[in-house]
Amino acid sequence: MKGDIYDPKALIREAYNIEGITASECRSIFLDWALSLPDELDQTETIALLLDRHKSEGHPMNDVLQEGLATMERPRRRGGWQARRN
Numbered sequence: 001m002k003g004d005i006y007d008p009k010a011l012i013r014e015a016y017n018i019e020g021i022t023a024s025e026c027r028s029i030f031l032d033w034a035l036s037l038p039d040e041l042d043q044t045e046t047i048a049l050l051l052d053r054h055k056s057e058g059h060p061m062n063d064v065l066q067e068g069l070a071t072m073e074r075p076r077r078r079g080g081w082q083a084r085r086n
Helices: 011-017 023-036 043-054 058-072
Strands: none
Touching: 011 023, 011 043, 011 058, 023 058, 043 058
16 A cells, blocks of 8 residues: 555645646646545545645645535435426
């Protein structure tokens, strides 16, 4: 394992080390990270931990991780007939 349980491929850590990385590149790295995260970990807690661990002023990965937190915390809408019955 290159990283640790929270960042198995060390993708987030490496993103913070890339000078001049763009927000778009950070989003792509975040997606790859999210797909490699073990199922047993809580994504919201893990994102918060990584943000606290790596936060660097002005780095675009900060914004991507914050967006990830907001997306994970947002309540999900019920679909199908249950959403339309009222």
